[in-house]
Amino acid sequence: MEKKDDINQRLKELSSRDFISSIVLIGACIFVILVSSRMRVYRSFSDSPAIFPVTIATIIGICSISLFIDSIKRGALQEIKKVWAQKNELIKTSALSRIIIIAGMIIIYGFFLVRHMHFTLATFIFLFGIMTYLKIFWITNLLISAGIALSISYVFGTIFNIPLP
Amino acid sequence: MEAFFEVLSSEFTLFTNIFSSVVSFNIFFMVVAGTFLGLVVGAIPGMTATMTLALLIGITYNFGFERAIALLIGIYVGAIYGGCIASIMINIPGTPSAAATVFDGFPLAKKGEGGLAIGVGTITSFYGMIIGIICLILFTPIVYQIALKIGAWEYFFLAIFGVAICGNLSSSEQPIKGWIAGFLGLFVSTIGLDPIYNYPRFTFGNSQLLGGIFIIPALIGVFGISEIVNVLKEKVPYSIPKKIGPIIPKLKTLKKYVTNGIRSGLVGVFIGAVPGVGEATASFIAYDMAKRASKEPETFGKGNYQGVVAAETANNACIGGALIPILTLGIPGSVGTALLMAAMIVHGVRPGPMLRTEFPGFTYHVFILMLIASVAMLVLGLLLARPLIALLKIRRDILMPIIVPLCVIGAYAANLRYFDMRVMIVIGILAYIFRWLEYPLPPLVLGLILGDMADVQFRRAMLISGGDPTRVFSRPISVALIIIIILMLFFSTGIGGRISRRISKAFSGSKK
Numbered sequence: 001m002e003k004k005d006d007i008n009q010r011l012k013e014l015s016s017r018d019f020i021s022s023i024v025l026i027g028a029c030i031f032v033i034l035v036s037s038r039m040r041v042y043r044s045f046s047d048s049p050a051i052f053p054v055t056i057a058t059i060i061g062i063c064s065i066s067l068f069i070d071s072i073k074r075g076a077l078q079e080i081k082k083v084w085a086q087k088n089e090l091i092k093t094s095a096l097s098r099i100i101i102i103a104g105m106i107i108i109y110g111f112f113l114v115r116h117m118h119f120t121l122a123t124f125i126f127l128f129g130i131m132t133y134l135k136i137f138w139i140t141n142l143l144i145s146a147g148i149a150l151s152i153s154y155v156f157g158t159i160f161n162i163p164l165p
Numbered sequence: 166m167e168a169f170f171e172v173l174s175s176e177f178t179l180f181t182n183i184f185s186s187v188v189s190f191n192i193f194f195m196v197v198a199g200t201f202l203g204l205v206v207g208a209i210p211g212m213t214a215t216m217t218l219a220l221l222i223g224i225t226y227n228f229g230f231e232r233a234i235a236l237l238i239g240i241y242v243g244a245i246y247g248g249c250i251a252s253i254m255i256n257i258p259g260t261p262s263a264a265a266t267v268f269d270g271f272p273l274a275k276k277g278e279g280g281l282a283i284g285v286g287t288i289t290s291f292y293g294m295i296i297g298i299i300c301l302i303l304f305t306p307i308v309y310q311i312a313l314k315i316g317a318w319e320y321f322f323l324a325i326f327g328v329a330i331c332g333n334l335s336s337s338e339q340p341i342k343g344w345i346a347g348f349l350g351l352f353v354s355t356i357g358l359d360p361i362y363n364y365p366r367f368t369f370g371n372s373q374l375l376g377g378i379f380i381i382p383a384l385i386g387v388f389g390i391s392e393i394v395n396v397l398k399e400k401v402p403y404s405i406p407k408k409i410g411p412i413i414p415k416l417k418t419l420k421k422y423v424t425n426g427i428r429s430g431l432v433g434v435f436i437g438a439v440p441g442v443g444e445a446t447a448s449f450i451a452y453d454m455a456k457r458a459s460k461e462p463e464t465f466g467k468g469n470y471q472g473v474v475a476a477e478t479a480n481n482a483c484i485g486g487a488l489i490p491i492l493t494l495g496i497p498g499s500v501g502t503a504l505l506m507a508a509m510i511v512h513g514v515r516p517g518p519m520l521r522t523e524f525p526g527f528t529y530h531v532f533i534l535m536l537i538a539s540v541a542m543l544v545l546g547l548l549l550a551r552p553l554i555a556l557l558k559i560r561r562d563i564l565m566p567i568i569v570p571l572c573v574i575g576a577y578a579a580n581l582r583y584f585d586m587r588v589m590i591v592i593g594i595l596a597y598i599f600r601w602l603e604y605p606l607p608p609l610v611l612g613l614i615l616g617d618m619a620d621v622q623f624r625r626a627m628l629i630s631g632g633d634p635t636r637v638f639s640r641p642i643s644v645a646l647i648i649i650i651i652l653m654l655f656f657s658t659g660i661g662g663r664i665s666r667r668i669s670k671a672f673s674g675s676k677k
Contacts, residue, residue, distance in 0.1 A: 007338055017602045018342075025345065032352070035367065042362055046632035049359035049366055052620040056352045063345045070341070099398050103594055106390060106569055110590040114573060115583060123570045130569075134397070134562045148567050156574055162227055165577045165586060 012074050016083050019076035022068035029061035105130050119157075119164040124149035183529040187537075192235045196534055199239020200541040201549075206240070207247020208553045209564065210257040214244030216392050218504040219384035220568070222511060223575035230512040235534050237508050241501050242538035245444055245480055246290040246546060250553050253282045253473070254405050262444030262480040265452040269465060269472030276468055277408035280550065284412040285470050286477040287546035288419060289426055293478035294539035296430030297437070297485020298532060301492075304438075305528055308493040312518040317626035318637050320494075322646035323440065324351075324619035327496055328612050329650055331441030333657050335605035340657040346604045347441075350612020351619055353378055360621050373584040380507045382576040382589035383613055387606055389572040390593020393565045395600060405557055412550045422474040425455050433479035437486025441611045443499030444480040444487075451479030485535065491516045492528050495618065500607045503614045511579065 036050035036057070045051060083090065090096065105126065113122035127145035132138070156162045186192075206212040217240055225233035248263030253270030266286065273282040315323075328351060332343025356367045357377025368374040429451035436447035455475035456465045465472050487498025488505075495517030497503035506516055514520070520527055576589035596606055630636035637643050 011338065014339075014603055018339075021602050021604075032367075039366065040362075040364055044632050046627040046634075047361065047624045049362055049364040051627065052623055053352060053355045053366060055623070056348050056355070060345055060348045060352065063341050063348070067339075067341050067345070095398050099394060099597070102394055102397050103597070106394075106593075107590055109569065110573055110586050114586065119570075126569065127566055130566045131563065134566070136563060144563060144567075149570070152570050152574070156224065160224070160227065162224060162574060162578050163581055165573060165583065 012079065015071045015074035015076035016079040018067055018071035018074075019080065022064045022071060025064040026061060026068065029057040029064065032057040033061075101133060102130065105133070114165045120149050120153040123152060179526045180529050183526040184533055187231075187235075187530055187533045192231060192534075193537060195232045195235035196239040196537045197541045197545075199236040200243035200538050201239075201545055202236075203240040203243020203245075204247040204542070204545055204549065204553060205243075205556060207244035207259045207263075208250040208556050209559060210251045210255070210259055210557075210561070212564070212568075213260045213388065213392065214241055214248070214262070215384075215500050215504060216388040216568075217244060218501060218508075219381070219388040220571050220575045222504065222508045223381045223385065223578045224571070225508070226511065226579045230509075230514065231530075233508060233512060234505075234530075237505055238531070238534045239538045239541065241505065242294065242481070242484060242535065242542055243545075245484060245501070246287065246477070246542050247553070248480075249286040249290070249473070249477055250283055250550070251557060253286065254279050254554055255557055262448060262483075263476070264445055265448040265476035265480075266473055268452065268476075269467070269469050272466070272468035273470070273473070274406045277406065278410050278468070279406055279408075279554075280410040280412040281414055282470065282473050283550050283554075284414045284547065285419070285422070286473050287543060287550070288414065289422060289429075289474045289478045290481040290546070291539055291543040292426045293430050293433055293481030294484065294535065294542065296427065296478070297434055297482040297488075298535050298539065299485075300431075300434040300482075301485040301488055301535070302532055304489050305492055308489055309518065309521060312493045315494075315642055316640070317622040317629060318640055318643040319646065320622040321619055321626055322643050322650065323494060323496055324615040324622070326646050326650055327440030327615060328608055329653060330439060331443075331611050332605070332608040333653060334442050334446050335607045336603075339603070342602075342604045343608050344654070346599065346606065347608030347612040350609040350614075351616040352612075353383070354613050354616020355620060360617065361624055373582070378588060378592075378613075379580060379585055380613065381511065381579050382585040383592050384504060384507060384610065385572050385575050386589040386592030386594075387596040387610055389568065389575070390590060391596035391600055391606070393568055393572075394593070394597045396561055396565050400562070405554065409551065409554060413547060418470075422471065425458070425471050425474050426478045428458070429455060429475040429478040430482040433482030434486035436479070437483035437498045438489045440490055440494075440496045440498055441500075441503075441608065443607065444483040444501065447483040447486075448476040448480040451475040488531060488535075492520060492531065493518065495520075497611065497614060500610055503611055507614060 033054055036054045039048065039050040041048045109122065109126040113125060124145050127148060128141060131141040131145060153164060157164045203214065203217070206217045207214060218237055221237060221240065225236055228236070244260055245262050248258055248260030249266045249270065251257050251259035252263040252266040253274050256267055256271040258264040258267055270282050270286070273279060328347035329344055332347040333340040336343035354377070356374060358364065358375050359366050365375055432451040432454060433447040436442050436450060452472055452475045455471050456462045459465065459471060483499060484501070487502040490496045490498045491502050491506050495515065497506050509516055514524060514527070572589060573586055576585045577583070579585070599606060599609070627634065
């Protein structure tokens with residue numbers, strides 16, 4: 001179980017993220033309320049299409065304001081300055097670059113490869129690419145990528161008769 | 166009396182009919198195969214029950230309802246149990262529900278008693294399942310009777326209660342983030358044509374959005390893509406203790422765990438029945454109660470079998486409990502059952518108070534499937550413990566990329582739309598950002614699933630009460646729910662939290 005000091009330290013470190021996310025959420029809530037206010041009212045506002053989103057956006061807005069105030073109390077502004085000063089080191093961390101590259105590969109696969117190529121070929125290219133990045137030995141990588149791409153297509157497309165993209 | 170026996174006899178006839186239809190080779194095979202698959206995915210860290218369920222809802226779309234639900238129930242039961250293997254052997258919970266098993270499971274494995282800990286975990290998981298099934302049989306008719314009497318306002322507040330309590334418990338240090346996540350889920354469900362006037366909301370001229378955010382791609386994004394990115398972001402090395410020891414415990418040893426098992430099972434059922442809470446919370450609460458009740462609490466966390474018993478019984482008993490609000494009210498008790506509910510909806514079965522009228526015998530159907538899955542879990546768990554431990558050697562950096570194409574098929578298969586694939590990826594990346602910001606994902610999913618119901622019931626209630634929201638105060642169940650929600654929110658925030666801490670401090674002081 002975490003000790004109280006550890007929890008406080010973690011909450012302090014989180015304050016900068018909470019600060020930014022609360023601002024984004026407050027902005028989003030204002031946007032939702034503005035868009036909802038332009039929605040058509042049929043009989044009365046109480047049963048209009050806008051009432052539920054407006055209610056929800058108001059609740060999220062109130063929670064976000066509370067989170068915003070709380071993050072400032074936990075020292076969000078100092079934490080942001082600290083993070084900003086270390087930004088170059090943070091950008092270079094392997095975890096961040098890994099996340100961006102992996103997410104990028106998934107986007108390329110889902111948005112482009114599958115759309116413009118045969119599913120099996122697209123899957124092979126994706127698996128080979130991502131496992132090369134993850135430093136899997138190339139022969140193992142080639143065999144796994146080809147084997148998995150073919151098996152998935154055969155099992156789902158032919159045996160289970162599921163339409164493939 | 167005669168009427169009672171008449172009802173009993175008709176229910177028995179219904180049960181036998183359902184039993185004969187369920188116990189066909191096809192369905193039996195599906196449940197056992199699902200349980201096996203669940204054991205495998207549960208045992209592999211990073212592959213969770215929710216991820217697998219989300220993936221397979223789309224893929225089983227062509228299977229037909231009975232076979233699909235049999236497979237999914239098997240997977241759910243198997244995966245919740247399977248998580249204990251990784252928890253015990255490598256100190257990493259295979260699934261979040263097995264997080265409390267780590268405390269005593271891993272110290273036992275380090276002592277060379279990992280096999281026995283898995284054996285005890287398997288048998289007590291079976292215990293938990295049986296307690297859950299018994300409670301499901303006993304309490305479903307009672308809750309169903311209550312469900313028939315409640316109206317639009319109550320359903321709306323039940324949905325809000327589910328989202329709020331789920332938010333509270335899944336982010337105990339910052340419950341406000343849990344509520345934000347839950348209400349965001351409710352908001353996302355409003356995208357598309359509104360269910361009363363068919364007015365397009367937040368579509369911004371995109372015709373693909375008129376049908377709304379389809380639940381399957383959203384679930385696969387939240388539990389599949391975000392989990393893959395999360396697991397692959399860093400390498401977590403782990404080693405498996407070489408000595409495993411015997412698996413099957415002696416009967417004499419098991420007798421010591423009966424009281425703890427029953428208590429933890431009942432805790433699991435109760436927590437499961439509370440909308441939106443789930444297995445992980447159930448196992449932590451049961452673990453804590455077992456520790457408090459123990460004569461040697463100092464041994465907990467150092468390899469006490471009672472810790473494994475409490476956590477494993479509670480998380481499996483939670484499944485039965487979590488199915489009670491689904492089958493009666495249409496409100497999921499946990500994220501796993503929320504996914505089962507999504508699968509039912511996709512196949513045209515709308516859980517809730519009308520379920521017994523529209524699909525008579527469906528509740529029995531679920532009981533029987535759970536019973537088969539429980540027996541399969543016990544047998545496969547004990548027989549396959551050693552091969553399942555060997556599965557922990559699979560490299561996650563090879564396994565995780567393979568799941569991406571399965572996510573793509575799962576998202577595409579239900580509607581055959583490329584748009585759904587894109588929605589899955591976008592939601593998956595947003596869900597990962599949410600994880601990084603430490604917003605819990607279970608309330609988001611619950612909000613997404615309950616959003617439609619909450620929206621319709623809220624507006625229906627407003628229509629019935631002529632636009633006067635104060636009429637809600639004439640309804641006792643609604644008032645009770647409002648008071649519970651307000652108290653829960655109040656005691657989770659700054660001032661309320663300070664008051665509750667002072668009260669508990671005063672109580673603990675007076676005890677001393």
